[in-house]
Each structure stands twice: as structure tokens, then as C-alpha cells.
Amino acid sequence: MSSVTTPPLSRRAGEGKGPAGSAPGGASPEEEAALQAAFDAAVAAEERIEPRDWMPDAYRATLVRQIAQHAHSEIIGMQPEANWITRAPSLRRKAILMAKVQDEAGHGLYLYGAAETLGTGREQLLDKLHAGRQKYSSIFNYPTLTWADVGAIGWLVDGAAITNQVPLCRCSYGPYARAMVRICKEESFHQRQGYELLLALSRGTEAQHAMAQDAVDRWWWPSLMMFGPPDEESAHSARSMEWKIKRHSNDELRQRFVDICVPQAEALGLTLPDPELRWNEQREHWDFGAIDWQEFRDVLAGNGPCNDQRLHRRRAAHEDGAWVREAAAAHAAKQAARRAAPHPAPPTAGTEPPTRPAEQSRQPHTPEHAPQPHPDEPAPQARADEPAQRGVEHSS
């Protein structure tokens, strides 16, 4: 860990201006203990840990694993819904679905950005996803068979995600918590559009109602599995709660979700596929039936209905996009080379104004091509209040 360099606000392995922050390579056991104590005190005091603070290796590794899995889930989650964009029943629904799928891409990017502040590169994370070495939420290995599935995903899958994610806005790691604040704001649109979609179907024709019920029947149990294994089997829970990465146990969040969904299902005019669902006066919670954890483990192990398809599609999309990334990099290199090149000689008095090379005149108002200085004159200073623009004179 200490060999990773640390640029200021975000960081990436092998990039940046040299070591700063973090534990120095050969910290003595006493120094290590002091750093650990300072970290523990910060977490206990509800302070946030920031990228360049010292943190235990295991804390860093846990965050990378969790944030990466979360980011992967967002971008894999684009697939089951994107399948329906071309078949959305109206222009309104189509525009909504496109905006939602675009949001999922955005959420993936916020999260990859947060993971990168821990010193793991974007490319590394994608490689691990493509190689099947990092997981994504098993819910996305189920197929979207009908249009109603788009509604069920919005209501149940995004609903479960929100229940999981709202407490993450108070996670002890600053960049993750900040990403979650943005994500949670956007997720509530996702959930509502799904609910509205199901409501329209439920109140529609008999066939439409049946389609909505069928979708809820298929998505209910996998949605409950999204909260992870029961508390007694959850490998990382206790430590994550100690570190305040996690604020509530899996079972606690699952119960909260069930309690939220029961009245919502009723308002939809749909039933949840669990005959054991009943109100428990004593607990003041809804009791629900046993979850088929074998199915959960099977899907997680790669044997779900769509595991291969999702990963294959993801890899293909990455490979098919290679030429776009290469073209953008080539364009950037060309622009940089042009900025670094010496300026054409100024016109001598009395001659025609020179024609600029075609490629230079193509972008007449970018600052890089703003008035060419006379070689004898001192270069004008770049304006300090416009940091995005760099004067051509300062680039070489």
C-alpha cells in the first residue's frame, strides 16, 4: 500500500507526483500503532476518512472490493433494462428508460471515481470484472422477459438498492459517502418510474395486469436476496460495521424493505408471492417466508440464467468501444502536438495576410488559437480566473 503514490484529491496507481500522506514505507511498530489509534479515533468520532489519510490495509481492501462490486453492478445493471429501450410502448416511456439507463452509467462512473481514490486504477477494476474476478449484484443475472419487468426492476430492485444505499451516505469513507449522496438523489426517480409503470399495467387490461403480477412474482425473491446472506453467515459484516462502512445488518435492511413493500404492493393491486407474509403484532414487522439461499449461491457462483450473457455483453461492449478510446487519445495527442509546435512566421509588411493552415483555422475561437503573438513581443499571461484555458505560450 505504501508504495502507491498519492496525488491530491483522487488517485490512481502509478500516477501522481510522488509520495505524500499515507504511512511512510518503513513505519515502526510504534508509529503504526499511533496511526491506527488516530484512525480508530476518527472513525469513532464520526469523522470521515479521506483519500490521503492513513488507513489500515484491510479497510482499504474492503472498500475497494465493495465499491468496485457496487460500480460493476451499476454498469451491468444497464443491460437488462437497455434491452427494452427499443420496445418501450410509448415515446414517454422510452425517454424515461433512456434517462434511467444513462443514470446507471453515471452511477458506475461516480463509484469508479471513488474506488480510484483508494489507489486502484479504473482499468484494473474493469479487467477484474471482465475476468470474472470481481462480482456484481446477482440480481442482474435474471432475465427481463416482459415490459413489466422494467417496472418491477424500478420498484423492487431499485427500491432494495435505495434501502441498502441510504445508510451508505454516512459511510466513514468520504468519497464513497459523497458518491452515494448523488446516487440516492437520482435513484428515487428510478423507483417511482417503475412503480408508475406497474400501476399503469395493473390498472390496465386483464392481460396487462397479469403481466405485472408475473413480473412481481419473479422479481420479489431475488430482490430480497440483494441484501446479502443472513447475518450469521455474512463474512464481512461485523468488521464493516465496526469501521462504519456498513451501518445496519443485512437482515435489518431486508426487514425494512419488506415492511416498506407490503403496503406499496397493496396500493398497486398486486400480491407478493409469499404465502407466509403476515403482520406480527409483537415485532411490529411483517413476517416473511424462508429465502432459497441455495438459489442465491448458485447465481453468485455463475450459474444464474444470464451470468454468461451479461459478462459476454460487457466484454464485447468494452472491445467494440476500443476504437473510440483510441481515436479520442489520438485526437488529444495531435492537439497537444499542435499547441507545442512553433507558430508560423508573421506576415511581412505589404504582403497578403497569410492563410493559416486549414487545420488551424478550423477552431478559430479556442484559446489555443487566439491571436498569435508577435515573436518579438513578450507572451501575454494566461488569465488566472480561467483555469480551464491554458495559454499556448505556457504549454511548452
Add this chain to the structure above:
Amino acid sequence: MSADWPLWEVFVRSRRGLSHTHAGSLHAPDAQMALRNARDLFTRRSEGVSLWVVPSGEITASSPDEKDPFFAPAADKPYRHPTFYEVPEGVRNL
């Protein structure tokens, strides 16, 4: 490849009258693409009226390890705060 795309820090001015605030980071091959990507990533719901993108490597930051000595000079100067001074009861507009 995007592996070579540098990292940019994005700052958003949410509305006129407010300063730019750090929103997050992204990868892009150059400043122009970084601006476009920042628009798509951080202002999908009209969250901003102005964007800055800054190469992450160009930012110089104070080190968290130094924070105590670095910021210590401010700690023993309470006379920089108005509450340091005693004012007789009844004196107003001070």
C-alpha cells in the same frame, strides 16, 4: 486506451453567486473532452451553470500527516476572533 487518459478533477458552480465546488473526478484524453464528459456526468439535472476541469496531477495539496504543525500557527491566536474582546454591557452595534 483509457488507461492512458489522465484523471481530471471537476468543479461545478451550481448557480451564479456561488463558487465552484469539487464534484468528483473523471478520465478524459484532453481538457475539451473532460469538460464534455463532466457536463454529462455531473450536470444531467441542471446542477451547474459553469464547470472547471483541472488535471489531478496539477493540484498541490497539503499533506494530512503535516496537518497539525502546518495549521498550528492559527491555533494560539484567539485574538483574531471578535469573541476574544470584552465589551461593556449595553454598548451596541459593536
